[in-house]
Amino acid sequence: MSNIDYKKLVSFGIKAPSGHNSQPWKFQIINNAIQIYPDRSRSLPAVDANDRELFISLGCATENVVLAAKAQGLRSQIEVLPDAATNTSSITIHFTEGLPADTLWLALIDKRQSNRSVYSGEPLTEAELKGLRSVELEAGVRATIVTDTLQKDRLIELVIAGNTVQMQDAAFKQELLSWIRFNRREAQATGDGLAYNTMGNPAIPFRAIGKLIACSVLTQDRQNLHNNKLLHDVSALVVFSVQDNNPCGWINLGRSFERMALVATRLGVAHSHFNQPFEVSGLQDKLKKLEFVRGNYPCLMIRLGHAKSMPSSFRRRIEDVLL
Numbered sequence: 001m002s003n004i005d006y007k008k009l010v011s012f013g014i015k016a017p018s019g020h021n022s023q024p025w026k027f028q029i030i031n032n033a034i035q036i037y038p039d040r041s042r043s044l045p046a047v048d049a050n051d052r053e054l055f056i057s058l059g060c061a062t063e064n065v066v067l068a069a070k071a072q073g074l075r076s077q078i079e080v081l082p083d084a085a086t087n088t089s090s091i092t093i094h095f096t097e098g099l100p101a102d103t104l105w106l107a108l109i110d111k112r113q114s115n116r117s118v119y120s121g122e123p124l125t126e127a128e129l130k131g132l133r134s135v136e137l138e139a140g141v142r143a144t145i146v147t148d149t150l151q152k153d154r155l156i157e158l159v160i161a162g163n164t165v166q167m168q169d170a171a172f173k174q175e176l177l178s179w180i181r182f183n184r185r186e187a188q189a190t191g192d193g194l195a196y197n198t199m200g201n202p203a204i205p206f207r208a209i210g211k212l213i214a215c216s217v218l219t220q221d222r223q224n225l226h227n228n229k230l231l232h233d234v235s236a237l238v239v240f241s242v243q244d245n246n247p248c249g250w251i252n253l254g255r256s257f258e259r260m261a262l263v264a265t266r267l268g269v270a271h272s273h274f275n276q277p278f279e280v281s282g283l284q285d286k287l288k289k290l291e292f293v294r295g296n297y298p299c300l301m302i303r304l305g306h307a308k309s310m311p312s313s314f315r316r317r318i319e320d321v322l323l
């Protein structure tokens with residue numbers, strides 16, 4: 001299978017979303033397969049102590065590779081290998097030829113973005129909801145699409161409760177600040193992190209000044225006001241849950257979430273994350289008890305709605321992620 005363009009597949013893998021745009025992955029091209037490893041130097045110990053979001057991000061990258069492989073007429077088979085010695089897991093994507101080439105997903109992978117702007121507030125149409133509900137989920141993954149106002153309010157309360165704790169947590173704020181890129185120069189140089197313009201902020205030429213301004217904004221009151229503004233009139237929230245609360249389950253969740261994000265992109269529906277209830281201890285249990293949330297372990301939440309697109313985030317170069 002010498003005519004497979006493996007580097008092209010990796011180039012689509014790295015367009016995947018990841019917590020704080022940390023891109024916590026390494027790729028290796030081996031006989032007829034691509035392996036994806038966690039890059040522990042890019043983990044987020046304060047917000048993601050047990051690496052759940054890290055493995056969800058690896059699942060998103062896996063799904064991008066699988067969908068990009070379809071454009072080369074390739075069928076993919078995924079193997080998740082736990083490595084007890086390093087207490088981690090790696091993913092191997094094996095390819096076989098023989099599918100008709102399907103290039104639909106390439107443009108969607110390019111276009112998908114986490115859109116943190118204020119959405120229009122208009123409800124999702126029946127056709128949009130039907131499209132989103134028809135997304136095929138991996139084994140053990142469930143997605144609850146919530147449009148009922150009272151149910152949304154109960155989820156929003158948990159976002160606010162989580163944010164209140166995070167804004168009093170110096171380690172959380174320190175970690176977040178270290179991933180903020182305050183101007184184009186910083187964002188381009190690192191190729192990672194949360195770029196100012198993806199969050200709707202103006203560029204700040206000097207990092208020290210950027211940090212001072214960010215510290216004044218990263219307060220319980222300011223952030224809760226902002227979250228309430230973004231979630232007021234939200235069209236829908238989606239809670240993703242797993243049956244197995246482990247790397248395998250999280251990778252499956254990442255694959256399913258990425259698929260839904262790409263289908264949403266195709267439908268012209270924007271999305272962004274509100275994961276505070278899973279990042280602060282005690283809140284996941286409260287969310288789990290909500291009778292309308294399906295699945296054992298809720299792990300990820302997004303809002304859906306209509307919005308104008310935002311600037312795209314940066315990525316590291318392919319040479320930086322290839323082993």
Ligand SMILES: Cc1cc2nc3c(=O)[nH]c(=O)nc-3n(C[C@H](O)[C@H](O)[C@H](O)COP(=O)(O)O)c2cc1C
Pocket residue numbers: 015016017018019020021052053054056057060112113114115116193194272273274275276312313
């Ligand atoms: C597991 C996971 C958790 C995330 N959590 C948040 C979050 O809590 N808040 C947020 O604004 N974005 C969150 N994001 C979105 C990332 O910040 C985003 O994917 C990254 O900055 C790259 O931007 P892009 O998705 O537009 O390509 C998360 C993404 C993933 C995969």
